[in-house]
Amino acid sequence: MSTTPIETWAVDLADVTYIYPFVGSEGLMAAVAIALWLLWHVWQLKHENATYRDEIAKHGDDETIRKALGDSD
């Protein structure tokens, strides 16, 4: 038993095509991967918004901003 279509290399390579595991599950893998990609953007947007919100709450006062601007370029 093999997860790939190859059970043995006692074959004529001219007859061999795909050699990756779970041939036939490409549709499911693509659906999962696309969903993960879209979810990543949703997570990233929330994370970025939360970061800015927290940072402004912590450091957004005039004095800190003035000091930050004076510190360096």
Next chain:
Amino acid sequence: MDTDVGALTIIFTEFYYWVTVALMFLIHVGFCMYEVGASRRRNHMHTLMKNSMLIPLVTVTWFFFGWWIYWAFAGGPGITGGIGHPVDFASASYPWSQEMGPNLGADGLGGRITGVFWAAFLLFAWTAASIVSGAVIERIRSFAFWLFAVLIGSVTWSIDAAWGWSYSGWMVELLGYHDAYASGVIHAIAGGTALGILVVLGPRLGKFAADGTPRDIRPHNPWLVCIGLFLIYTGFWGFYVACNVPLATTGYIDGLITGATQTGTTIYLTPTTLSAITVNFLMSLSGGMLVGYTMSKGDAFWTYSGGLAGIIAASAGNDLYHPIQALIIGGIGTAFMYKLHFWVERRFKIDDAVGAVAVHGYAGFFGVVIAGFVLWGHPSSPYDGFAAISPWGQFAGAMIMFWGLGFIPAWILAKILASMDLLRIPKEIELLGLDFHSNQEAEQARQDVAAAVRAEHA
């Protein structure tokens, strides 16, 4: 792969494109150095990550749909043919296509060497997105930029390549569009995209005085910027070589060419040689550097940028130009983009932080148009019935690249994101600097360690 010569040809072709991919990685090392060097100290790490993360995002979306678009849209669809016209390789390019996985099948596309073609095109996609990245530093939200990266990297560049950078693209067939090393299909579209975003995004705080006079926000590290550009030159070799088909027989081309002579070709399957493009790359680079140095009176940033602009200005026709033509076109293209950059900055208050719109967009547009005059009448394709290269075909092509597929889609997406307050970072964050929090944490950690060390030695 069932004869020695056939096997050598396949393995050579596979290895040839693999080398281009490895070389093109250097373009992105260069872009990262260049952008970080151009940003101010308080924005370094954010600038680095904004660019770096386009790599995985464009990669996965190129796998999901970018590669399919390239093969599906050559005919428009609906202009010279439907989806997949004329070779239905699109069906082998879905993310769920078995041909996308490791396979020992057919020798050509759709078979064992598909992956290296996929990767070479992907590296172009990264380049297009990375060009845009530099223009918008220090004030765009990462979320927004990464959507733009996917837009240009996996959608609009892929469409423009299908249309104008394919042996069967409708722009080649009907307009005689010729853009062998991507003046338009990478550079003009990226410049147009950057401009479309910048118009909506606005300048960095402090860039313009109250009377509209632009201020020079100097790169934090000019040396890093220049070495970054130098690395982009280096990676550009891979870019150029990847634009060629290394070895084609007249049987493979299947066009009007007769005889049995084998040759290297452009993406359009029109004959050229690696030697030709090597000499012209260097001559156009030289023309750009000489003019960049002269016009900027020795400024390092504009000299290096001039070198890049010189290559880009000559790229559309560098498969055919005489080296002295490449030199002159590179020089004139650089002068054009340099003048236009400062005029647009003053006139329209556009803050293009690294000159990307100019170096890539204006020089690329110029390069496509000038090729129409210099190569006027040359056959754009080995196939019967394709239009010859002409000034009007090239001008129409440049307009499609810069405005149609570059500026307009980016401007629309920027407007949508701005209306949702998702385009620009909050003003307080821009004032504090994007790295403020992490810099504070780093400073705190440094003080903690210093205090601990002092305590141990007390």
